[in-house]
Amino acid sequence: MKTLLALLALLTALFSVGCSSAKWYKGNTHVHTILCGHADSSPEAVTKWYHDHDYNFLILSEHNIFIDPSKVKMPTPLKKDFILIPGQEVTGIKNIHTTAMNIKSLTPWGDLPKSRDKVLQRQVDEIEKKGGVTILNHPNYKTSLTPKDVFPVEKLYMFEVFNNSWFESNYSEYHEDHPSEEVWWDRLLSEGMIMYGVGSDDAHDFKKYGLKKSNPGRGWVMVRSEKLDADSITRAMFHGDFYTSTGVHLSEYKVTKNKIIVTASRSETIKELEKQIVRRGKSVPGQKTGFKIELIGQKGKLIKTANSSWAEFDLTKLPKSAYFRVKVSYVQNHPERGKEGFYAWCQPIFKDGREKKLRVYQHDYLYPHGHGHGH
Ligand SMILES: [Zn+2]
Ligand SMILES: [Zn+2]
Numbered sequence: 095m096k097t098l099l100a101l102l103a104l105l106t107a108l109f110s111v112g113c114s115s116a117k118w119y120k121g122n123t124h125v126h127t128i129l130c131g132h133a134d135s136s137p138e139a140v141t142k143w144y145h146d147h148d149y150n151f152l153i154l155s156e157h158n159i160f161i162d163p164s165k166v167k168m169p170t171p172l173k174k175d176f177i178l179i180p181g182q183e184v185t186g187i188k189n190i191h192t193t194a195m196n197i198k199s200l201t202p203w204g205d206l207p208k209s210r211d212k213v214l215q216r217q218v219d220e221i222e223k224k225g226g227v228t229i230l231n232h233p234n235y236k237t238s239l240t241p242k243d244v245f246p247v248e249k250l251y252m253f254e255v256f257n258n259s260w261f262e263s264n265y266s267e268y269h270e271d272h273p274s275e276e277v278w279w280d281r282l283l284s285e286g287m288i289m290y291g292v293g294s295d296d297a298h299d300f301k302k303y304g305l306k307k308s309n310p311g312r313g314w315v316m317v318r319s320e321k322l323d324a325d326s327i328t329r330a331m332f333h334g335d336f337y338t339s340t341g342v343h344l345s346e347y348k349v350t351k352n353k354i355i356v357t358a359s360r361s362e363t364i365k366e367l368e369k370q371i372v373r374r375g376k377s378v379p380g381q382k383t384g385f386k387i388e389l390i391g392q393k394g395k396l397i398k399t400a401n402s403s404w405a406e407f408d409l410t411k412l413p414k415s416a417y418f419r420v421k422v423s424y425v426q427n428h429p430e431r432g433k434e435g436f437y438a439w440c441q442p443i444f445k446d447g448r449e450k451k452l453r454v455y456q457h458d459y460l461y462p463h464g465h466g467h468g469h
Contacts, residue, residue: 116320116335119175119327121151123229123315124183124193124257124294130157133298137161142169143300143310145176147371151317151327153181155193160200179324183231184217189238192217193294196328197226210243218250225457227332229253229292233278234263240271241281249454251332255279255291255439256340258312259298265376276421276439280394283417283442288449290331290441293338303372311371313340325459332460333452334441341367341375341436342424349443352410356440358385358403358422367426367436375434378425383433386423391415409445417442 126133127140135143137154144152146169154161163178182194186203190213194201201224207213218228230253233239244250255275256264264275273281275291282289293313303309317336319326330336337344343362348355367373385403390396392415398407409418420440428434453461 116318117322119150119317119319119322121149121153121179121315121317121327122295122297122310122313123153123181123195123292124155124231124254124296125152125310126183126296126298127154127156127161129159129161133300134302135300137166138169139300140297140310141166141178145169145173147311149314150175150322151177151179151324153179153193153195155181155183157183157185157191158200158203160197175322177322177324177327179327181226184221186213186217188213189236190214190217191231191235191238192221193229193231194221194224194226195229195331196324197221197224199224201226210239211246214239214244214250215247218247222249222455222457227252227328227455227460231294232257232260232263232296234272234275235260237269237272241273241278241285242271244282245285245287251288251334251452252290252292253278253282254294256293256313256338256437257296258294259296259308261374277394280390280392283419284393286416286446286448288334288444288451290334290336291338291439292331293340293439305372305374307372309372311369312373313338315339316344329460329462332455334449337441338439339437341373342422342438344422344438344440347420347440352408354389354405354407354409354418354420354443356387356405356420356422358387358424358438360385360403363424363436367424374431375426375428375436377431378433378435381425381433381435383425383427386425388421388423390419390421392417409443414445416446416448417444419443 127137184192184203201220221228295310297310298308315336317330319330343359345359346357387400387405389398389407419442422438424436
């Protein structure tokens with residue numbers, strides 16, 4: 095018995111050490127190469143751009159082409175903390191596209207189903223068969239989908255809340271059925287879905303730079319993981335252990351049973367926005383410059399705002415909501431374009447136990463320690 099207790103204590107210690115050793119890794123889940131015919135650089139050149147710009151991982155997500163990372167010549171000298179994660183942009187009919195993250199081989203994009211929800215469901219199922227998980231890409235692209243098309247889809251837990259290549263559609267409210275991506279997000283969440291928001295470049299242009307070009311470096315994810323390998327990063331994202339950014343860096347994001355604590359890093363954010371990258375923020379005329387942290391709940395309701403770079407939310411003192419999520423904004427004044435907003439979107443915290451549905455995936459690597467994910 096004593097030995098058993100000692101062993102348990104040791105395992106507990108190892109587990110907590112493991113968790114506390116988790117680090118943040120910067121990555122882009124969606125990019126194109128010359129292989130698709132409408133982008134300008136080779137897989138090697140694209141990889142080198144991300145390698146040389148402080149990223150830790152990249153998915154070469156080509157339209158219905160599987161780029162095997164083991165066949166891509168990596169930059170030399172190669173940084174120790176940079177990897178390629180295998181993937182593909184599954185490109186189906188009706189302009190429905192998904193990133194197949196961490197697949198083992200080419201995923202079919204067959205177009206038998208007629209309805210939009212079934213096209214998407216089929217992509218999710220095929221990606222699962224290939225060992226990966228699905229990110230729904232740019233849902234407003236050519237008004238391919240409405241939130242109602244996505245509600246019935248099972249095993250879909252990630253979507254692009256930001257895609258730089260379709261910049262306008264991230265923020266615009268041009269139709270009741272095609273709202274801004276953030277409104278999309280709250281609709282999916284309010285319908286009871288588990289949905290994490292991903293940000294990506296979907297970059298095509300590495301040779302010419304401009305505001306209207308599909309350039310790299312403008313939307314990414316910061317993933318908290320114990321290790322930098324394809325399975326660990328995919329697992330962390332599958333469980334929502336990441337945030338999405340268009341420029342804002344966080345130095346702390348902590349969720350306990352009753353509290354959310356979030357701190358934006360002023361120095362890292364300013365450093366990021368000063369980098370030699372062509373980027374634009376959301377036009378926000380009239381907004382105050384500086385940081386703002388918002389707590390958002392069911393149906394996108396704004397619950398609390400802190401006009402600072404730090405906030406602590408006591409969840410026991412808030413109105414009831416099936417989920418909460420945190421959005422951090424940084425507004426700066428651009429000399430020509432005026433006030434522009436940059437963001438960090440944290441993943442929702444569910445208060446109705448819905449995340450237990452995550453267990454339906456068949457891949458063991460998505461479930462560390464054999465008993466689901468512990469924080
Ligand atoms: Zn696409
Ligand atoms: Zn794409």
